[in-house]
Amino acid sequence: MKKYLFKRITALVLSLVLFSSCVSGCTGIEEKEYFDTCFIAMDTQITLRLARDSGVKDGRKTIYHEDTALEAIAAECANLAAQTESIFSRTDENSLTYEINSEADSFFELDNEFCELLKRSYDISDKTEGYFDVTLGSVTELWNVTGEEPSVPSEDEINEALSHCGKDKIVLSGSSIIKNDRKAKLDFGAVAKGLALSKIIDYLNTTEVLYGLVSFGGNVAVFGNKYDTKEQIVKYKVGITDPADTSKVVGYIYIENGYVSVSGDYERYFEADTVKYHHIMDPKTGKPADSDISSVSVICNNGALADALSTALFVMGSEKAVQYYESGVYSFEAVITKKDGTTIVTDGLTESGAFEKYIEPVEE
Numbered sequence: 551m552k553k554y555l556f557k558r559i560t561a562l563v564l565s566l567v568l569f570s571s572c573v574s575g576c577t578g579i580e581e582k583e584y585f586d587t588c589f590i591a592m593d594t595q596i597t598l599r600l601a602r603d604s605g606v607k608d609g610r611k612t613i614y615h616e617d618t619a620l621e622a623i624a625a626e627c628a629n630l631a632a633q634t635e636s637i638f639s640r641t642d643e644n645s646l647t648y649e650i651n652s653e654a655d656s657f658f659e660l661d662n663e664f665c666e667l668l669k670r671s672y673d674i675s676d677k678t679e680g681y682f683d684v685t686l687g688s689v690t691e692l693w694n695v696t697g698e699e700p701s702v703p704s705e706d707e708i709n710e711a712l713s714h715c716g717k718d719k720i721v722l723s724g725s726s727i728i729k730n731d732r733k734a735k736l737d738f739g740a741v742a743k744g745l746a747l748s749k750i751i752d753y754l755n756t757t758e759v760l761y762g763l764v765s766f767g768g769n770v771a772v773f774g775n776k777y778d779t780k781e782q783i784v785k786y787k788v789g790i791t792d793p794a795d796t797s798k799v800v801g802y803i804y805i806e807n808g809y810v811s812v813s814g815d816y817e818r819y820f821e822a823d824t825v826k827y828h829h830i831m832d833p834k835t836g837k838p839a840d841s842d843i844s845s846v847s848v849i850c851n852n853g854a855l856a857d858a859l860s861t862a863l864f865v866m867g868s869e870k871a872v873q874y875y876e877s878g879v880y881s882f883e884a885v886i887t888k889k890d891g892t893t894i895v896t897d898g899l900t901e902s903g904a905f906e907k908y909i910e911p912v913e914e
């Protein structure tokens with residue numbers, strides 16, 4: 551049986567900060583290693599960092615991709631994010647999810663992409679004992695944590711909202727869904743950004759861009775292969791922001807490809823009577839998860855899964871999250887920062903040396 555070890559490291563934590571893995575010793579703009587650009591979609595800033603090297607040499611001189619070509623590729627990435635948002639946004643009145651969440655109809659014939667993500671989400675829900683739950687829409691709408699004027703709902707309101715949650719309320723059958731409860735609502739907030747990121751990376755892998763990375767709020771992906779002068783693959787350094795002080799990091803994860811997703815309680819929340827109410831809900835209570843975790847970063851080879859798992863592990867709390875990792879239901883690694891300031895790093899990361907704790911420089 552595989553043996554897992556966990557190394558506890560004292561530290562702080564969270565969200566993801568990208569570190570440019572260097573710009574070639576260059577003099578002019580035309581020799582910069584990356585074409586950098588960003589755009590907004592899904593309420594989030596999306597940053598693209600695309601390698602300019604085309605892999606072709608003219609004599610000894612590198613031929614770079616034209617900026618116009620990279621701009622067109624970036625535009626297609628923006629399209630993919632916008633298209634995902636138009637299907638899965640809970641708040642955009644023109645989205646398919648918004649339409650399904652309205653109480654007008656109870657039967658919908660749907661396209662493949664929608665059915666695929668709903669099916670996938672239900673499967674992840676089953677495999678995470680319901681800690682990840684896309685049918686929580688009536689609860690997240692009630693709390694409206696990221697909305698204009700959120701307030702704390704009453705117990706009765708929470709119980710009422712909870713009574714409209716559950717996979718039995720929105721049933722997927724082939725390419726259609728049947729709502730058994732017209733007030734039931736879907737919320738893909740914990741998985742759609744990861745899906746959009748996967749779509750962008752799949753697309754980038756079909757282009758001539760050799761390597762790069764994409765940052766989508768708390769979701770980051772690295773694609774392609776970047777080699778150093780000795781033909782060794784270069785890893786990217788992803789910083790995990792300290793939630794207690796977002797100008798700092800608790801450590802770095804080194805990855806050469808794949809996805810990192812972070813869920814935390816420190817960015818999206820509101821305060822009432824000095825209590826903080828964050829946006830990650832416990833499906834059992836209908837309230838912000840009372841977790842001992844402050845942030846959790848999940849590393850795996852699928853964007854939607856990384857996104858969903860980081861949310862699920864957050865709700866589980868650290869003890870259960872560690873047991874879940876050990877159970878091997880999914881193959882992933884994680885860095886968990888607890889509210890008490892300690893950090894748990896899963897065995898795979900520790901053994902491979904892919905996590906480096908940040909050590910504060912000692913002042914003389």
Ligand code: ADP
Pocket residue numbers: 681682683684686690737738739740741743767768812813814818829830831832833857860861865
């Ligand atoms: P972020 O959106 O900040 O990246 P997450 O990926 O953890 O963070 O997703 C949180 C969002 O997912 C919430 O804003 C809400 O829309 C939805 N959500 C909250 N709790 C859950 C849960 N237990 N399962 C699935 N989705 C959730």
Ligand code: MG
Pocket residue numbers: 739740741811812813856857858859860861
């Ligand atoms: Mg998530």
